Amino acid sequence: xxxxxxxxxxxxxxxxxDGWDGKVVCTESNGDLTRKTNITQGFLACYTFTLVTQGWxxxxxxxxxxxxxxxxxxxxxxxxxxxxxxxxxDYQSVCxxxxxxTTLESPAVRDMVxxxxxxxxxxxxxxxTLTAEQASLFEGRMREIISYQQSLNxxxxxxxxxxxxxxxxxxQNVLEVSITHRQVPLRVEEIFIGFNRxxxxxxxxxxxxxxxxxxxxxxxDYLSRIVKKVSGRTVGDFINQMLLxxxxxxxxxxxxxxxxxxxxxxxxxxxxxxHFFTRMKGISPREYR
Numbered sequence: 001x002x003x004x005x006x007x008x009x010x011x012x013x014x015x016x017x018d019g020w021d022g023k024v025v026c027t028e029s030n031g032d033l034t035r036k037t038n039i040t041q042g043f044l045a046c047y048t049f050t051l052v053t054q055g056w057x058x059x060x061x062x063x064x065x066x067x068x069x070x071x072x073x074x075x076x077x078x079x080x081x082x083x084x085x086x087x088x089x090d091y092q093s094v095c096x097x098x099x100x101x102t103t104l105e106s107p108a109v110r111d112m113v114x115x116x117x118x119x120x121x122x123x124x125x126x127x128x129t130l131t132a133e134q135a136s137l138f139e140g141r142m143r144e145i146i147s148y149q150q151s152l153n154x155x156x157x158x159x160x161x162x163x164x165x166x167x168x169x170x171x172q173n174v175l176e177v178s179i180t181h182r183q184v185p186l187r188v189e190e191i192f193i194g195f196n197r198x199x200x201x202x203x204x205x206x207x208x209x210x211x212x213x214x215x216x217x218x219x220x221d222y223l224s225r226i227v228k229k230v231s232g233r234t235v236g237d238f239i240n241q242m243l244l245x246x247x248x249x250x251x252x253x254x255x256x257x258x259x260x261x262x263x264x265x266x267x268x269x270x271x272x273x274x275h276f277f278t279r280m281k282g283i284s285p286r287e288y289r
Contacts, residue, residue, distance in 0.1 A: 004099040011036040017149045023102040024160040026145040031087030045100040048076035055091035094142045203242040
């Protein structure tokens with residue numbers, strides 16, 4: 001998979017700003033630039049958040065077609081198979097891109113990705129339709145990052161990572177608000193958010209729906225139906241995504257062997273871990289490392 005810096009060299013060339021370390025970048029985009037991403041889409045090891053500020057864009061996502069337009073926030077996960085189909089002549093967006101390994105190497109940011117990113121990638125369409133106020137908030141955060149990119153601040157790299165974490169906190173807040181605004185009953189909202197808060201703490205030891213249902217004082221079937229209703233995905237999908245992120249983190253940042261990682265993540269055998277990782281990521285743990 002292409003790292004962010006490699007992707008930038010292939011699709012755009014040069015550097016977005018002097019001294020760029022290839023970790024975090026925020027930039028404005030248009031239809032022509034966005035179409036270039038088809039060269040590497042599906043092979044980009046990067047988290048991307050695209051806020052459409054004008055016009056519209058259509059893309060192939062999985063087996064369906066998705067349209068994003070002004071006020072939508074589209075979220076790309078590393079390895080997601082996406083193809084840009086078309087864009088309006090006036091299409092404009094602001095795009096925040098963060099190298100996957102940078103996210104994994106920062107425990108604080110990684111935890112925020114777990115909280116804010118996982119619910120959105122479990123939706124049937126990886127986008128949020130924002131209110132005007134929310135869109136203004138995110139655009140402001142992104143343009144603040146652009147401003148710091150061009151600054152001479154000696155702590156620029158640290159500040160960019162901190163601003164990314166703030167962006168994710170805002171995203172988590174919007175996700176929780178959006179559930180309420182979809183007129184989800186309060187009890188359903190509480191259960192779904194409660195499940196997402198339990199998951200980062202317990203997904204390694206507990207992959208069975210029964211544990212989370214017990215913690216929330218509901219039946220397995222009720223939790224399953226609520227998660228499916230709100231997100232369109234299963235409890236197992238959420239757990240697997242957490243396991244994948246932790247697997248990537250351990251492969252990238254530790255010297256643990258694949259067997260040791262399999263044991264730490266409570267897989268029955270290294271082969272089972274390898275099969276899981278390859279199915280979820282598209283490459284083997286060894287190749288990823």
